[in-house]
Amino acid sequence: MSEENEEAFQAFMEDLEFLINTLKDSFESQDVQFFIDEQHNTLFVKLEGLDEYSEKEIEEIAGPVLDELDLDFEEITLLPL
Template sequence: MSDEFNPNAPEEFEDDINNLISELNSQFGEGRSRWYYDEPSETLFIELESIARLDDEEIGKKAEPVFDNSELDFEEIVLLPMTD
């Protein structure tokens, strides 16, 4: 196992998350979004404007294939409707 330092790691991490959000936006429809990563719990919180009017079942059906295809490894990913 290699513990080599990767100076691009933070940027690549953010790029991977932004790509995930782009895929989610293509599933739900475009809109504003933002995210927050809670490092201690390894939880990614994603707020999407486009899910505000959807029920949990519909959100799950559309988000599950995106999460399944993602190579990101979080303890949990939480989708929330975007609030101002």
């Protein structure tokens, strides 16, 4: 892997980690897991306690976070853990 690609990958991983931790904090989750489906360019984030929120509350909390970070995924799906 070239140094430029390695730096881009490292920056992507830092952004992804920031997103995951921000979602975890926003939903006051004790545990979080994520999975990247490269074939469909989708990020799945499983958050403990997410099922305690209504769909509207999830959109209100997660919307600004997802809008702020411009990760290059076709879709980001939040699921209860």
